[in-house]
Amino acid sequence: MSEAREHEYDVLVLGAGPGGYTAAFRAADLGQRVALVERYPRLGGVCLNVGCIPSKALLHTASVIDQAAAMEEHGVSFGQPFIDIDKLRSFKNGVVDKLTGGLDGMARQRKVDIIQGTGAFDGPNAVRVETADGQKKLTFRNAIIAVGSQSLELGSMPWGDPRLMDSTDALELEDIPDQLLVIGGGIIGLEMACVYDALGSKVTVVELTPGLMPGTDPDLVKPLQRRISKRYASIHLETKVSQVDVADEGLVAHFEGKHSGTETFDRVLVAVGRTPNGGKINAKSAGVEVTSRGFIPTDQQMRTNVSHIFAIGDVVGQPMLAHKATHEGKVAAEVCAGEKSAFEARVIPSVAYTDPEIAWVGITEAEAKQQGMEYGVGKFPYAASGRAIGNDRTEGFTKLLFDKATDRIIGAGITGQYAGDLIAECALAIELGAEAGDIGLTIHPHPTLSESIGMAAEVFEGTVTDLYIPKKK
Numbered sequence: 031m032s033e034a035r036e037h038e039y040d041v042l043v044l045g046a047g048p049g050g051y052t053a054a055f056r057a058a059d060l061g062q063r064v065a066l067v068e069r070y071p072r073l074g075g076v077c078l079n080v081g082c083i084p085s086k087a088l089l090h091t092a093s094v095i096d097q098a099a100a101m102e103e104h105g106v107s108f109g110q111p112f113i114d115i116d117k118l119r120s121f122k123n124g125v126v127d128k129l130t131g132g133l134d135g136m137a138r139q140r141k142v143d144i145i146q147g148t149g150a151f152d153g154p155n156a157v158r159v160e161t162a163d164g165q166k167k168l169t170f171r172n173a174i175i176a177v178g179s180q181s182l183e184l185g186s187m188p189w190g191d192p193r194l195m196d197s198t199d200a201l202e203l204e205d206i207p208d209q210l211l212v213i214g215g216g217i218i219g220l221e222m223a224c225v226y227d228a229l230g231s232k233v234t235v236v237e238l239t240p241g242l243m244p245g246t247d248p249d250l251v252k253p254l255q256r257r258i259s260k261r262y263a264s265i266h267l268e269t270k271v272s273q274v275d276v277a278d279e280g281l282v283a284h285f286e287g288k289h290s291g292t293e294t295f296d297r298v299l300v301a302v303g304r305t306p307n308g309g310k311i312n313a314k315s316a317g318v319e320v321t322s323r324g325f326i327p328t329d330q331q332m333r334t335n336v337s338h339i340f341a342i343g344d345v346v347g348q349p350m351l352a353h354k355a356t357h358e359g360k361v362a363a364e365v366c367a368g369e370k371s372a373f374e375a376r377v378i379p380s381v382a383y384t385d386p387e388i389a390w391v392g393i394t395e396a397e398a399k400q401q402g403m404e405y406g407v408g409k410f411p412y413a414a415s416g417r418a419i420g421n422d423r424t425e426g427f428t429k430l431l432f433d434k435a436t437d438r439i440i441g442a443g444i445t446g447q448y449a450g451d452l453i454a455e456c457a458l459a460i461e462l463g464a465e466a467g468d469i470g471l472t473i474h475p476h477p478t479l480s481e482s483i484g485m486a487a488e489v490f491e492g493t494v495t496d497l498y499i500p501k502k503k
């Protein structure tokens with residue numbers, strides 16, 4: 031038996047989220063014999079099944095409801111929406127089915143073996159899988175750990191009461207609560223708040239720190255905060271929920287901090303972060319190092335401390351984003367197949383698909399200041415964009431950061447409609463080392479929101495004509 035065939039599989043991928051299935055497919059495309067082990071019946075992981083994709087289907091619904099209501103001011107009335115929650119849930123589930131079904135088909139076409147069950151290492155070249163038909167032992171030459179993360183559960187909460195939800199439960203859309211409490215003002219909390227607000231819930235958000243979406247440039251968060259402050263029942267900052275009690279009339283939340291007291295809610299969503307699953311796969315038996323927090327350190331080729339075992343995605347570290355995982359997955363698969371590949375992305379964009387959307391990439395102003403960088407800012411408000419005015423969504427702006435020494439773009443932030451789609455141009459500009467002039471001289475189609483990127487560069491250059499900026503004397 032040749033060395034390559036000494037084990038059953040060339041590559042075993044543990045976990046079939048966006049990182050895992052991408053790694054498996056890429057490895058198969060490179061001629062590797064691949065096993066993909068997944069505990070859930072469907073491929074796609076959290077992102078496709080209970081995360082990015084179903085939440086976007088519901089956020090689209092929320093956006094249509096809000097846009098229809100906003101048209102009343104412009105002479106077009108649709109009346110109050112009638113929400114058939116069962117049909118809406120079916121739409122959301124249908125979106126997920128379409129995508130996961132597509133993955134099944136692509137796995138078959140590539141002859142990737144899918145093994146359904148919970149896998150854990152059994153030595154440095156084997157994984158034991160608990161399947162519905164009993165245990166299976168699979169051996170591998172290389173393994174790629176792509177086991178992701180799970181929601182952090184707060185203690186002192188009545189888990190088991192169906193009115194207490196994590197993000198997966200909230201996406202199930204059991205009903206539309208009259209009063210909803212969202213614990214955690216991060217991306218997940220605010221995206222789900224946006225959905226339930228549009229569906230008619232009165233939403234309260236409680237956030238531990240002094241600002242929503244901590245770590246994000248506060249300038250970018252302001253337009254969102256302004257909009258939701260008007261729409262939501264309350265936003266309590268510097269406040270924590272110390273306890274939730276069960277009562278017949280609802281869940282009674284105890285607040286501590288800036289806003290103290292008790293309030294009763296029909297449902298409570300806990301969205302206080304995610305924790306990596308590195309501690310659950312008996313990595314020790316393979317000699318793979320796992321940190322006390324459950325992360326698995328890797329090098330740029332995505333190799334763990336055991337050179338034939340790789341790790342990718344949420345389990346490797348922040349940011350816990352699907353698009354980071356997929357790129358890491360490709361690198362790991364290529365290295366397994368003997369290619370010279372490394373994860374060398376300069377930047378990874380982030381998006382909160384709230385309304386308005388918030389997107390950023392590269393260095394933030396706070397980071398530039400911290401690093402003592404000489405930087406310049408070009409900022410173009412949506413209020414000066416013909417397209418944003420036509421859309422009647424003038425809140426927000428595009429802000430570009432440039433290194434003053436080189437004129438190269440080093441960071442970007444966009445708040446406003448479609449910010450998540452627009453940020454890709456900024457990511458490309460950073461990857462290519464574009465200068466302000468390259469961006470300003472690129473002809474952006476008129477009238478689009480994308481013009482705001484070109485114009486923000488022109489603001490930095492001092493050549494903009496769509497704003498009047500008095501010359502500094």
Ligand code: NAD
Nearest residue numbers: 214215216217218219237238270271301302303304350381
């Ligand atoms: P997060 O860490 O972004 O936000 C959690 C928030 O909860 C923080 O602001 C924190 O201060 C607050 N918090 C913690 N304990 C609290 C308490 N006891 N009371 C009140 N507030 C408390 O976590 P998340 O929003 O759950 O998201 C988890 C991960 O998933 C993130 O890493 C994110 O990158 C990823 N994600 C990304 C997207 C996206 O890209 N659109 C969407 C969803 C999730």
